[in-house]
Amino acid sequence: MTDGSIVARVRSDASLVSQGIDMNIGTSIRCWAIVVLLVSMGGGMNACADGTSWKEELLLHDGRKLIVERSIVRKGRHEPFQRPPIGEESLSFKHPVTHERIRWKDEYGDDVGMSNFGLLMLEVDQAAAYIVAEPRGCLSYNKWGRPNPPYVVFKFKDGDWKRIALQELPARFNKPNLVMSSPDDEAKQAGGRLITAEMVNRINTPVAAWAMQPQYKTILREAMKPGSPGVGCEELVYYKGAWVGPGDSIGRRMMDRMSK
Template sequence: MSNNNWVTKHITRLVLLMMIGVGMDANAGLFGIGGASWKEEALQPDGQKIMVERNVVRKGNHEIGQRPPIGNQSLTFSIPNTGERVTWEDSYSEDVGGGNFNPMLLGVQKNTAYVLASPAGCLSYNKWGRPNPPYVIFKYEAKQWQRIQLQELPAEFKSPNLVISSPDDAAEEATHGILMADKISELNTGFQQPVYMSILREPLAASGQGSCPELVYYKGAWIGPGDSIGKRMMDRIKK
């Protein structure tokens, strides 16, 4: 292969990765916004149910004929015993072309709140360090959310208690604007992947999301971790 052909091939690959990074292809680029709000009963290990207000706004680049991805979303709830109102938010991120997470669990133990989420796609999975199992966990303490390790999540939390997939679609089945705990369990039963059926505590034998290539975000593009040519190209583009 000639040097020119090799460079052309590499440029093509880099451009494709940049396009993936913003969630678009040759037929994409439409921008759209839509929103939905509803409530979900988050069943706790002790049988208590916490009412969670969910808000989702679809925002970002998307292919023709498809909806925008979830861009901004929030969970708002009250901590039992104290009554403190708390909001967890996931905002649109340019590097992944949408929101970062699929919330799976909202739990409260001893007046401390936890949110467990799975990365929303391969780019988010790489952005958040390729966790295995593929979970990102947050703890609310001293009036702020901080990321914690899986082993810090109380062992009592064993099952998802929020709608995982396309929650704004599921909201259409809400009764008087509320998705009951048993309905949430029913909606989540369609998953075949173990990571969504329960909260796994041990690393998977294969990578947490084995189909996701390892990528790093460099000056506006997702490239392979050892891609020196890609880095040089981005250095030139960003001069």
């Protein structure tokens, strides 16, 4: 590894690979002129990426505070002249016990048209670290097994991030501590200043309708009622490059013909 950091990349095939990589800080790209040219030529929108990086202070379960570096790049499928979705997200921090520099990275997935997750919580326990995330949108929700409650949990230990069952997350880890909704916008509003733990709590305080949903107030341990927001996505399966219903024989035949 080139810089001693640990990287966990969430790839489009849902595999996790650890390796070292330098973090790009403070990148911001504007390319509307290129977008106009591409649209006029019938091209796609993925050529334009908008990146934001910032530092955020987390309040851990035991009262300690941890500063993390976060970065988001907006890119992916979207309507012309509409804002791209979050296409890549990374988070890095120095473990307070092992002093190891650890990095998490969620990469763009062609199958979902954006990144896979929205981050909710980072916690540490002795030499281990935990991340709780939610699938980003219905395609990701289906890709990651339709979890209920709608969380995907990862544990970092022995140099790697691995997915674990929600039941393996220590019960004392029960409150989201990362900026959850459009964190790059909140970082821009902060004007490059550190987003403190107090600011995180204020930003995450339930005001908007989405924030009133119980899975954002605390880390739920019991399944939610079927059809509730967060677990109400239509069931889909990924078949030969397209999402189809599990019993959609017409959709499967169409993809069979297209793949020949």
